[in-house]
Structure formats: C-alpha cells, structure tokens
Amino acid sequence: MQVLEFAVEGEHVELNQLLxxxxxxxxxxxxxxxxxxxxxxxxxxxxxxxxxxxRPGQVVTLGDLRIRVVAAG
Incomplete structure (x- = not known):
C-alpha cells in the first residue's frame, strides 16, 4: 500500500480538491x-x-493508496 502525507493549510480541504x-x-x-x-x-x-x-487527522483511502492528512506547520 502506498501512503502519502498531505499537509493542509487552514482547517480543511475539500475531498475532490485533495485528490x-x-x-x-x-x-x-x-x-x-x-x-x-x-x-x-x-x-x-x-x-x-x-x-x-x-481535516487533519483523517485518512482518505482509494484502492491501495492511503492519504494521511496532517496540519501544516
């Protein structure tokens, strides 16, 4: 499984934009x-x-890809 980490600026990012x-x-x-x-x-x-x-702390999964969302900074 591939794991990516995405640092979000602000409080949240919309799911379609995250992808x-x-x-x-x-x-x-x-x-x-x-x-x-x-x-x-x-x-x-x-x-x-x-x-x-x-929001930071959530995990988005798509097939064998996992995106871990963290707070920027």
Missing amino acids: KLVGVVDSGGAGKALVASGEVAVDGRTELRKTCKI
Whole structure:
C-alpha cells in the first residue's frame, strides 16, 4: 500500500480538491466523478459527498493508496 502525507493549510480541504492536489486526478471535476463512483473512503467509510471537508487527522483511502492528512506547520 502506498501512503502519502498531505499537509493542509487552514482547517480543511475539500475531498475532490485533495485528490487533485496529491495528483490522483487531473482536475477537481475528475475528483468529483471519482468520489461519486464510490471508490473513495474517509476513515474507513465510503464517502459519496464530493466536497466533504477533510481535516487533519483523517485518512482518505482509494484502492491501495492511503492519504494521511496532517496540519501544516
């Protein structure tokens, strides 16, 4: 399993934007489509809300990719 760490500036990042920022998809729209497909999980639960707010401490999983979100700084 590949593990990435993403440092979020501020309180949160939207799920579709997170997928774009880490390079999983090329655009926010592609991120929305990926979330809508049911392939993305947040903290072990399937997440279908495309603009779900992801905060430090949460883990986003997509296939064999795990994205750990941490606070910047």
